[in-house]
Amino acid sequence: MQQVNPARFMDMLQRLATFGAVPGGGVAREALTISELEARRWLCSRFSAPHYRWYMDDAANLFLRRAGLADALTPVMTGSHIDTQPVGGWLDGAYGVVAGMELFLALDDAGIRTQRPLELVIWTNEEGSRFSPGAMGSSAFADPTRLADFLPVTDAGGERFEQARDAARQATPAATSRALGRPVHAYLEAHIEQGPVLEDGGFQLGIVTGIQGVRWFEISVTGVSAHAGTTPLAARHDALMSAAQLISRLGEMAAARQDPALRFTVGRLEVSPGSINTIADRVTFTIDLRHPEEAVLAEMEALIRQTVEAKTGACGYALRSLMRRPPTRFDKAVIETVAAAVSATGAPACRLGSGAFHDAMYLADVCPTAMLFVPSHKGISHNPAEDTAEADLVAGVRALAGAVITLATPANALQSTPN
Numbered sequence: 513m514q515q516v517n518p519a520r521f522m523d524m525l526q527r528l529a530t531f532g533a534v535p536g537g538g539v540a541r542e543a544l545t546i547s548e549l550e551a552r553r554w555l556c557s558r559f560s561a562p563h564y565r566w567y568m569d570d571a572a573n574l575f576l577r578r579a580g581l582a583d584a585l586t587p588v589m590t591g592s593h594i595d596t597q598p599v600g601g602w603l604d605g606a607y608g609v610v611a612g613m614e615l616f617l618a619l620d621d622a623g624i625r626t627q628r629p630l631e632l633v634i635w636t637n638e639e640g641s642r643f644s645p646g647a648m649g650s651s652a653f654a655d656p657t658r659l660a661d662f663l664p665v666t667d668a669g670g671e672r673f674e675q676a677r678d679a680a681r682q683a684t685p686a687a688t689s690r691a692l693g694r695p696v697h698a699y700l701e702a703h704i705e706q707g708p709v710l711e712d713g714g715f716q717l718g719i720v721t722g723i724q725g726v727r728w729f730e731i732s733v734t735g736v737s738a739h740a741g742t743t744p745l746a747a748r749h750d751a752l753m754s755a756a757q758l759i760s761r762l763g764e765m766a767a768a769r770q771d772p773a774l775r776f777t778v779g780r781l782e783v784s785p786g787s788i789n790t791i792a793d794r795v796t797f798t799i800d801l802r803h804p805e806e807a808v809l810a811e812m813e814a815l816i817r818q819t820v821e822a823k824t825g826a827c828g829y830a831l832r833s834l835m836r837r838p839p840t841r842f843d844k845a846v847i848e849t850v851a852a853a854v855s856a857t858g859a860p861a862c863r864l865g866s867g868a869f870h871d872a873m874y875l876a877d878v879c880p881t882a883m884l885f886v887p888s889h890k891g892i893s894h895n896p897a898e899d900t901a902e903a904d905l906v907a908g909v910r911a912l913a914g915a916v917i918t919l920a921t922p923a924n925a926l927q928s929t930p931n
């Protein structure tokens with residue numbers, strides 16, 4: 513789209529990064545903190561023309577609606593999140609939101625009114641670092657019954673999500689309240705890749721076909737605590753030594769599959785009583801297992817269970833499933849719309865799956881959805897060093913604009929496909 517203005521776009525992106533900017537680099541703008549609310553107010557202040565309206569729902573998701581010529585039609589939605597990790601980078605989430613802002617302003621400059629209304633959304637608490645779980649806003653939008661579980665969740669300082677949500681409402685008087693969850697014609701989210709695939713391949717844009725599935729487990733190993741100085745090695749029920757053997761065996765088993773798409777991570781280990789001179793009586797550790805194929809996840813889970821059950825010796829073992837999410841397959845018609853818009857930009861591009869979760873994962877449950885990636889320098893994110901070349905960021909805005917305009921034209925009927 514001709515009217516996409518790179519200078520204005522980069523200026524807005526840099527301005528958004530000032531809310532919660534950390535001296536020396538990075539952005540600290542966790543969900544619904546003062547910095548995030550100030551950033552939301554700034555966003556609202558940028559759009560005051562009569563064809564714009566701001567709304568906020570019961571999960572504090574913020575929507576900027578751009579009226580369509582056929583305004584009763586369901587909207588085409590784009591957006592992302594502006595919350596960050598405790599200290600994150602300037603592009604994760606922010607990119608997709610500012611790309612949508614630039615799209616709207618470019619449409620204004622071009623004097624274009626789409627047939628379908630457009631909505632730019634800022635999802636609440638995608639990162640999940642302040643309130644757990646992540647993607648609260650988009651998951652509550654997809655299934656409003658989830659909100660009841662989220663409202664009592666507290667942050668590290670004891671503040672409830674509900675209080676923070678109410679404060680967000682008060683801080684954003686420009687937004688009219690609206691009910692959670694509404695029909696959406698299509699959702700398209702632009703985001704940084706947060707991995708190395710695009711940069712390594714020399715691609716400027718990525719057409720995202722889906723998000724890999726995940727299963728989380730917690731394994732407990734129970735032994736007997738005893739004095740480190742007096743208990744002979746042969747007489748011990750050492751939970752930490754047993755856990756270490758088990759972790760090593762599971763890790764070797766995962767590596768032996770030589771599957772480049774498989775992810776296996778033991779990221780948390782808790783040792784009780786955690787004393788230098790006491791044999792551990794209890795160890796718990798977690799497994800984060802990911803793959804784009806549900807069948808592989810099931811096979812791996814069976815192998816993990818067998819390995820844990822087969823472990824004998826002085827200790828007891830128990831495995832608990834914490835969370836599972838099947839792979840998300842984005843909508844074929846939206847993917848092809850994105851592919852056509854990407855190809856129109858002339859930017860080198862490829863198709864890829866997403867290794868990380870995104871709000872789009874929940875939207876895919878309720879409407880035709882896809883994503884568009886731009887490269888992450890060295891694959892880095894959740895880090896002040898997060899960066900993307902300006903030319904790639906701008907190419908992404910142009911592709912997003914092309915795809916959203918196509919989706920907002922009713923003649924281009926979407927053949928929705930099940931996920």
Ligand SMILES: [Zn+2]
Nearest residue numbers: 604605638703
């Ligand atoms: Zn993100």
